[in-house]
Structure formats: C-alpha cells, structure tokens
Amino acid sequence: xxxxxxxxxxxxxxxxxxxxxxxxxxxxxxxxxxxxxxxxxxxxxxxxxxxxxxxxxxxxxxxxxxxxxxxxxxxxxxxxxxxxxxxxxxxxxxxxxxxxxxxxxxxxxxxxxxxxxxxxxxxxxxxxxxxxxxxxxxxxxxxxxxxxxxxxxxxxxxxxxxxxxxxxxxxxxxxxxxxxxxxxxxxxxxxxxxxxxxxxxxxxxxxxxxxxxxxxxxxxxxxxxxxxxxxxxxxxxxxxxxxxxxxxxxxxxxxxxxxxxxxxxxxxxxxxxxxxxxxxxxxxxxxxxxxxxxxxxxxxxxxxxxxxxxxxxxxxxxxxxxxxxxxxxxxxxxxxxxxxxxxxxxxxxxxxxxxxxxxxxxxxxxxxxxxxxxxxxxxxxxxxxxxxxxxxxxxxxxxxxxxxxxxxxxxxxxxxxxxxxxxxxxxxxxxxxxxxxxxxxxxxxxxxxxxx
Amino acid sequence: xxxxxxxxxxxxxxxxxxxxxxxxxxxxxxxxxxxxxxxxxxxxxxxxxxxxxxxxxxxxxxxxxxxxxxxxxxxxxxxxxxxxxxxxxxxxxxxxxxxxxxxxxxxxxxxxxxxxxxxxxxxxxxxxxxxxxxxxxxxxxxxxxxxxxxxxxxxxxxxxxxxxxxxxxxxxxxxxxxxxxxxxxxxxxxxxxxxxxxxxxxxxxxxxxxxxxxxxxxxxxxxxxxxxxxxxxxxxxxxxxxxxxxxxxxxxxxxxxxxxxxxxxxxxxxxxxxxxxxxxxxxxxxxxxxxxxxxxxxxxxxxxxxxxxxxxxxxxxxxxxxxxxxxxxxxxxxxxxxxxxxxxxxxxxxxxxxxxxxxxxxxxxxxxxxxxxxxxxxxxxxxxxxxxxxxxxxxxxxxxxxxxxxxxxxxxxxxxxxxxxxxxxxxxxxxxxxxxxxxxxxxxxxxxxxxx
Numbered sequence: 042x043x044x045x046x047x048x049x050x051x052x053x054x055x056x057x058x059x060x061x062x063x064x065x066x067x068x069x070x071x072x073x074x075x076x077x078x079x080x081x082x083x084x085x086x087x088x089x090x091x092x093x094x095x096x097x098x099x100x101x102x103x104x105x106x107x108x109x110x111x112x113x114x115x116x117x118x119x120x121x122x123x124x125x126x127x128x129x130x131x132x133x134x135x136x137x138x139x140x141x142x143x144x145x146x147x148x149x150x151x152x153x154x155x156x157x158x159x160x161x162x163x164x165x166x167x168x169x170x171x172x173x174x175x176x177x178x179x180x181x182x183x184x185x186x187x188x189x190x191x192x193x194x195x196x197x198x199x200x201x202x203x204x205x206x207x208x209x210x211x212x213x214x215x216x217x218x219x220x221x222x223x224x225x226x227x228x229x230x231x232x233x234x235x236x237x238x239x240x241x242x243x244x245x246x247x248x249x250x251x252x253x254x255x256x257x258x259x260x261x262x263x264x265x266x267x268x269x270x271x272x273x274x275x276x277x278x279x280x281x282x283x284x285x286x287x288x289x290x291x292x293x294x295x296x297x298x299x300x301x302x303x304x305x306x307x308x309x310x311x312x313x314x315x316x317x318x319x320x321x322x323x324x325x326x327x328x329x330x331x332x333x334x335x336x337x338x339x340x341x342x343x344x345x346x347x348x349x350x351x352x353x354x355x356x357x358x359x360x361x362x363x364x365x366x367x368x369x370x371x372x373x374x375x376x377x378x379x380x381x382x383x384x385x386x387x388x389x390x391x392x393x394x395x396x397x398x399x400x401x402x403x404x405x406x407x408x409x410x411x412x413x414x415x416x417x418x419x420x421x422x423x424x425x426x427x428x429x430x431x432x433x434x435x436x437x438x439x440x441x442x443x444x445x446x447x448x449x450x451x452x453x454x455x456x457x458x459x460x461x462x463x464x465x466x467x468x469x470x471x472x473x474x475x476x477x478x479x480x481x482x483x484x485x486x487x488x489x490x491x492x493x
Numbered sequence: 494x495x496x497x498x499x500x501x502x503x504x505x506x507x508x509x510x511x512x513x514x515x516x517x518x519x520x521x522x523x524x525x526x527x528x529x530x531x532x533x534x535x536x537x538x539x540x541x542x543x544x545x546x547x548x549x550x551x552x553x554x555x556x557x558x559x560x561x562x563x564x565x566x567x568x569x570x571x572x573x574x575x576x577x578x579x580x581x582x583x584x585x586x587x588x589x590x591x592x593x594x595x596x597x598x599x600x601x602x603x604x605x606x607x608x609x610x611x612x613x614x615x616x617x618x619x620x621x622x623x624x625x626x627x628x629x630x631x632x633x634x635x636x637x638x639x640x641x642x643x644x645x646x647x648x649x650x651x652x653x654x655x656x657x658x659x660x661x662x663x664x665x666x667x668x669x670x671x672x673x674x675x676x677x678x679x680x681x682x683x684x685x686x687x688x689x690x691x692x693x694x695x696x697x698x699x700x701x702x703x704x705x706x707x708x709x710x711x712x713x714x715x716x717x718x719x720x721x722x723x724x725x726x727x728x729x730x731x732x733x734x735x736x737x738x739x740x741x742x743x744x745x746x747x748x749x750x751x752x753x754x755x756x757x758x759x760x761x762x763x764x765x766x767x768x769x770x771x772x773x774x775x776x777x778x779x780x781x782x783x784x785x786x787x788x789x790x791x792x793x794x795x796x797x798x799x800x801x802x803x804x805x806x807x808x809x810x811x812x813x814x815x816x817x818x819x820x821x822x823x824x825x826x827x828x829x830x831x832x833x834x835x836x837x838x839x840x841x842x843x844x845x846x847x848x849x850x851x852x853x854x855x856x857x858x859x860x861x862x863x864x865x866x867x868x869x870x871x872x873x874x875x876x877x878x879x880x881x882x883x884x885x886x887x888x889x890x891x892x893x894x895x896x897x898x899x900x901x902x903x904x905x906x907x908x909x910x911x912x913x914x915x916x917x918x919x920x921x922x923x924x925x926x927x928x929x930x931x932x933x934x935x936x937x938x939x940x941x942x943x944x945x
Contacts (some may be wrong), residue, residue, distance in 0.1 A: 092540035323812035
C-alpha cells in the first residue's frame with residue numbers, strides 16, 4: 042500500500058524542516074496549513090457549541106465580536122442535538138444534519154423544479170471526512186479477489202490503496218490528457234472488455250469530478266454517458282465530488298441528477314468539508330449519499346442495513362465534523378450581516394485560488410517541456426514533464442525540486458500515469474507572496490535539471 | 494455482524510421516543526447524553542482554539558469567564574500545532590501530543606523510578622476514539638481465515654464484529670462470574686488448546702481491563718500471568734484500557750509496565766477520551782500505544798510502518814479529538830485556579846458514578862433471582878437474571894423492560910455469555926433523580942415478569 046501524498050517526498054520534506062529549512066507543503070490539499078483562514082462564521086458557531094457559556098458572555102457584554110446569527114445558529118443546533126458535542130450521535134450522524142444535507146442536494150440540483158428524485162436523509166451517512174465513506178463502500182463491494190473496481194488513471198491514491206487493502210482488483214481506465222483530461226466512453230468500454238478477458242467481475246466505477254489530480258470538470262453529457270455505461274454493465278458508480286465548489290470556469294454537474302431516471306444504477310456520492318471554500322481538513326467532516334440502494338446478493342439486506350451496522354461499530358463520526366457539514370450546506374442567510382461577511386470570505390478564497398493557479402501556470406510557460414493540459418479545477422495542477430534527462434524520472438525530479446527550493450510536490454507515479462510519461466501534482470494553495478518567491482527558483486531549478 | 498449496543502433494543506427505544514415516550518438510554522456508555530457535564534477547562538481551551546479571536550475578547554474585557562491558564566494552554570497548543578485545528582496533522586497525530594501521551598504513560602506507571610521501559614512517541618498513534626485503533630490492529634493481525642484472536646466472554650462487541658469483518662476466527666475464553674468475573678490462566682490454556690485442535694493459528698489475545706461489560710479490574714498478578722501466557726504462546730496482547738480511570742475500589746495496573754521485561758510480547762494498548770471522567774464520546778479522540786513492535790512476517794517492515802501507511806490513507810484523526818487527548822493526559826496544574834476547579838469537577842463525576850452504581854445495585858437486591866457479581870468498575874453493571882419464565886430469555890426481558898419503563902439496556906447475548914445463563918448490561922450514568930424514579934418501576938416490572 043503506497044501512499045505518495047504522504048510518502049517519501051513529504052517525509053524527506055519533514056526531515057529538511059527539522060534542520061530549519063523552509064518548506065512549502067504543496068503535496069496535499071491542506072489549505073489552512075498554507076495560510077487560508079477558516080470561515081469566521083463556522084468558527085464562531087463551533088466555539089459557542091464547545092463552550093455554551095459564551096452566549097451569556099456575548100449577550101451580557103454586548104460585544105460586537107460575535108454576530109447575532111452565529112448565536113442563533115448555535116442555539117438552534119444545540120436544541121436539535123439535544124445532547125451537545127460531547128455525546129455520541131446516531132450511528133449515521135444527527136438526523137437534522139442529514140435532513141439539511143438532503144435539502145442542500147435538492148437545492149443544488151434543482152430537484153423540485155426539474156421534477157427529479159428527492160434526496161432521502163435516511164440514505165445519507167455523515168463520515169469522518171470523505172475517505173471513510175469511500176473505504177466503507179469499497180470494502181462492501183469487494184467480496185472476492187476477482188471483484189474489481191474501475192478507477193481513473195491518474196487517480197487519488199485512496200482508491201488504489203483501498204482496493205488493494207480489500208484484496209480486490211484495480212481496473213484502470215485512462216483519462217485523455219491532450220483533450221484536457223476528459224473521459225471517453227470508448228476508453229471505458231476498452232478497459233471493461235480487457236478486464237473481462239481476465240475474468241474480473243467489475244462491481245463499480247470510481248469517477249473523481251472535479252478531478253484529482255487533474256482538475257478536469259466533467260460536462261453533463263459525459264456524466265450521462267458514464268451513467269448509461271454503468272447501466273449497461275450493471276455496475277455501481279462511486280462519485281467523488283469533494284471538489285464540487287472548486288470549479289472556476291465551468292459549472293459543476295452532479296451524478297445524483299443524472300441517475301434520476303436510471304433507478305437501476307446504484308450511486309454513492311461523496312462530499313467533504315475539507316475542500317471547496319471551507320478547507321476544514323483537520324475537523325474530518327463529510328457525507329456519503331446513496332441513491333438506488335442496492336440489495337446485497339448473499340442476504341436479503343440492503344446496503345443501507347449493512348453500512349448502518351458498519352457505522353455502528355465506530356459508534357458515530359466526530360460531532361464537530363458533523364456540525365461543519367451542517368454549516369457548509371446551510372450557510373448564514375444573505376440578508377444577515379453574518380451572511381454578507383461569510384459570502385465575502387467565500388468569494389475571496391475562491392478567487393484567490395483561481396489567481397494562484399494562474400500564477401503557477403504562467404511559470405510553466407517559462408519552463409521548457411512543461412505542458413499543463415485542461416482548465417483549472419479542484420486545487421491542483423498536474424503538468425506533464427517532458428525533456429527529463431535520461432535515467433531520470435518524475436520522482437527524482439520532485440526530490441531534487443524539494444532539495445533545491447523547499448517546494449514539496451508529488452510525482453505523477455503516485456497517482457498513476459501512462460507509461461513513459463512524467464508528471465507532478467502541485468496544490469495551488471500557498472499565498473501569492475510565497476509563490477512569487479519560490480516560482481523563479483523553480484524556473485531556474487528546471488533549467489539546470491533538464492540540462493544536467 | 495451484530496451490534497447489540499446499537500441493535501434492536503435501542504432501535505425500539507428510538508421508535509418509542511418518536512411517539513413521545515420518555516427514554517433513559519443506558520444501552521451505551523454515553524455520559525454527556527445523560528447529563529454529565531463536560532469538564533470546563535477542556536471546553537474553554539477548545540473554544541479558543543476554534544475561534545482564536547476570543548483571546549482578545551477575554552483580555553480586552555477582563556472578563557472572569559475564562560481562566561488565564563486556559564488561555565495559556567490554548568496559546569501553547571496553537572504554537573505547537575503551528576497550523577490550527579483546520580489543517581491535517583501528521584498521519585499519526587501531532588507530535589507534541591504524542592510526546593505528552595508518552596510522558597503520561599511514564600508518570601502513570603512510575604517508569605523512571607521503577608527503571609522501566611520509557612514510552613516512545615513514535616510508537617503512539619492518535620485515533621478517532623479507541624475503536625479505530627482496535628480495528629486497525631485486528632485487520633493487520635488477521636491475514637488468513639484460520640488466524641484467530643482470543644477474546645473474553647462476555648466482551649464488548651467491537652471485537653467479535655471486527656474479527657468477523659476481517660474473516661478471522663473468534664476464540665472465546667470465559668471469565669469466571671462467581672469469582673467476580675476474573676480471568677484464570679487455566680481457562681486461557683483450555684481455550685488455546687481447544688483452538689489448536691481446530692487448527693486455528695492464534696495471533697493475539699484481547700483483554701478488556703477494567704472489564705466491559707463486567708466492570709472487573711484485573712490485579713497485577715493476573716496481568717503478569719496473561720503476559721507470561723502470551724510469551725509462552727508467542728502471541729500479541731491487545732489491551733483495551735479505556736476505563737482505566739473508572740476504578741472505584743481498587744487500583745488500575747497497566748499492561749505496559751508488565752511487558753517491560755518481556756520484549757518478546759507485542760502489546761497494543763488503547764485509551765480514549767470517551768470514558769473515564771472526560772466522557773467526550775462525540776469528539777472521538779483516543780490513542781494506541783505499541784510496545785515491542787512486531788515485524789511482519791511477509792515483508793521486512795515493522796507494524797509501525799504498516800500502521801503509518803494505513804493512517805496515511807485516512808490522512809489523520811480529527812484534530813479536536815487530538816487536543817482532548819492532550820488535555821486528558823496533561824490537565825491544568827493543581828496550583829492554578831483552573832487546576833483546582835478541574836480536579837473538583839473530576840472528583841465529583843467519579844464519586845457520582847460510584848454512588849449511582851450503588852443505588853442500582855441496591856435495587857437488584859429487591860429483585861428475586863438477580864445476582865450481580867464482582868466489584869464496581871468501568872461504567873456498567875452486568876447482573877445475572879435467574880428465574881426467567883420458560884420460553885423467555887434476556888432479550889425478551891430487556892425489550893419488556895424498555896416497553897414498561899423506558900429504560901434501555903442491552904441483553905447479555907449481545908456480549909456473549911455461558912450457555913443457559915441470562916444477563917443484561919446497564920450503564921450507571923443517569924442522574925440520581927431519574928434513577929430514583931425508574932428503579933422502583935423496574936422492581937415492579939421484574940416481579941410481574943418473573944411471575945408471568
């Protein structure tokens with residue numbers, strides 16, 4: 042089980058840091074570690090829930106430090122939880138939060154106006170980040186060593202690592218780099234047919250949209266094609282949609298709305314408070330929504346029953362992460378002072394991300410043989426490195442880049458790539474001042490490296 | 494995978510609650526859901542870390558609502574974390590917290606004075622509650638369907654459920670009820686020998702101390718015997734010590750100090766912020782300490798390497814749970830105002846637990862055929878129910894008790910018990926006022942039930 046985003050390159054960075062070297066951690070999408078501030082409203086509400094006496098302090102002193110709306114939210118949440126942050130919730134998570142998630146999904150997809158299928162709070166599980174949900178599903182889908190899961194190449198290594206851990210088969214399908222990392226039905230068919238010749242029983246296809254590490258955003262037509270592919274083959278879809286707020290030029294389309302008319306296609310979709318504009322990685326909050334709930338072959342149970350029992354063994358996901366999910370799907374109203382400030386903070390974060398990506402992309406133009414395909418999405422750029430000296434590869438490049446500049450990236454091999462190609466992934470998160478300092482050094486490093 | 498503490502009885506209770514019935518949830522050790530207040534100091538520190546602007550509010554207004562020590566702690570933690578609660582920590586958890594845990598273990602076991610083996614922060618993993626640590630270990634130990642883990646009967650169902658999920662063999666050893674639920678080496682030998690005749694390859698023994706559901710606390714001699722048993726058989730020990738602060742009449746002895754002189758016995762010990770006096774279940778904080786780190790047969794790696802990669806897939810445990818572990822192992826100093834208040838709150842919680850257990854035990858004396866063996870420990874009583882009417886069993890009893898009184902318990906079958914015996918587990922957590930109201934109803938119910 043190799044886990045490159047926490048692998049040898051970041052481990053080397055940690056060693057360098059101990060010696061006093063300045064390290065810029067772009068190996069992982071960890072925005073607040075690189076100075077992105079938390080959203081004030083989230084933290085105001087959480088601080089009150091942790092220490093409810095604060096309400097009296099605020100009220101008694103008519104301080105202007107906490108908006109009325111945050112106090113109202115905290116009091117509402119406290120009432121709905123009944124038991125406070127220190128108690129286990131239901132195994133699936135607090136019901137009022139699952140209801141708010143369902144409403145968020147219906148709003149996002151315009152479900153009512155479009156006469157779609159409403160989201161069901163009973164089929165939503167609150168999880169410790171999105172990773173937990175993905176792992177639990179894959180574990181349930183792989184029952185035999187010939188069970189396989191289709192995953193994109195390149196992919197986020199959570200999927201390859203979990204499939205291996207469960208003893209199943211990883212079935213690669215390749216994204217088309219030159220066309221902007223898009224996904225073609227042709228490629229899916231070829232990948233599926235090849236797996237069949239190896240007697241692999243494919244259970245599901247993983248789609249990461251917006252893409253990690255590619256940043257590509259799938260359009261509606263492509264999503265519909267994947268749904269029709271899954272329907273024809275009788276397989277489930279695992280839709281990793283944790284970057285759904287991180288689209289900068291194009292609109293996000295959910296898988297949920299594309300399966301409204303395909304009740305035969307089970308869909309597991311994942312979201313998280315770690316990405317988007319929230320960036321609350323350390324709090325480990327997320328949710329899993331299931332549509333077209335499959336029954337398990339061996340028993341007469343639905344997957345909901347089994348996931349419920351699986352969640353019960355963990356008792357519940359952490360309650361603070363649950364509350365952050367609630368705040369993410371239910372932001373303060375725009376007609377309140379808190380809501381206006383919140384929206385400003387959100388807009389600032391997203392526009393800074395966009396602009397930091399552009400700054401990095403511009404530097405690539407100064408580097409011979411570095412090509413970055415596709416539009417900007419998610420939090421990553423995944424440029425191709427041509428012209429590497431013989432006997433060298435992208436791992437070596439990233440290690441040398443780290444040693445030379447302190448910039449910590451992950452080599453393409455950590456995500457999978459077409460044989461013979463080289464890439465790296467960089468999270469476009471550091472503040473502009475740091476980028477302006479390090480990017481010229483990278484350009485110099487690159488020139489020396491390819492000529493060495 | 495059956496999970497009784499979240500099973501049909503609590504599910505029936507949830508249904509009754511929806512109809513407006515008053516429910517007293519004693520099916521699970523969830524203290525704050527039953528009115529146990531959180532420790533003020535913990536929450537003061539957490540509220541500042543969630544919303545650091547609070548420091549200025551406190552300082553600027555010379556309010557008396559937050560002690561200076563809490564502000565100092567928060568500022569120290571903020572400095573050590575560097576990145577705040579919203580960022581991923583290292584995969585194993587923040588280093589300064591793992592160092593504090595190691596120091597706590599060494600203080601607890603008097604390691605320095607007794608010239609024992611110091612705890613190593615590098616072998617400590619911070620986890621989302623203790624359950625995550627237990628699951629990860631069992632998953633690594635079971636590599637084959639003939640690999641077995643010895644577990645006590647009765648046991649907490651996390652162990653049976655996880656062994657089943659991993660496809661391994663559960664090997665029961667029985668605790669001696671009449672002698673106060675103690676564990677005898679004889680019984681261990683018999684259980685081991687029986688498993689050998691079935692060609693089971695035993696990898697580890699689970700010991701829950703203090704016991705769940707039994708409350709029994711093992712003495713030093715018994716722990717040494719288990720260590721010597723593990724040494725003879727060449728197996729590891731999984732020590733679930735989450736109730737180590739919940740001893741009321743006797744002293745807790747850790748497994749860690751009993752393996753100082755047995756470097757051949759791998760030890761995995763678990764602790765949590767959910768139990769003890771903290772009761773912070775919803776925050777999901779805990780740690781796993783490994784001693785005598787085993788190497789894995791198949792590769793040349795230590796278990797530390799593999800657990801590290803496993804933890805990396807989850808990125809990290811939630812940071813708020815991590816901070817609570819820090820506060821649990823590093824309480825405010827006794828010479829501060831905050832420290833004095835903290836100690837008073839801790840003492841109150843523990844003495845109330847003790848006294849609530851006594852109140853319930855006294856009621857058992859009014860119930861024909863109810864016997865409760867052993868001393869009080871952990872948060873549970875596990876009385877034996879004799880004299881049940883024919884064709885009835887403890888599941889039926891607990892369901893009827895719930896319907897009649899609103900009291901939610903778990904039947905003995907949920908934990909395992911000797912064939913032909915009946916039990917129930919009750920968490921002694923409800924406030925005295927509620928106990929005084931419900932216990933007479935239980936006594937009446939019991940009389941009617943056994944005579945029906």
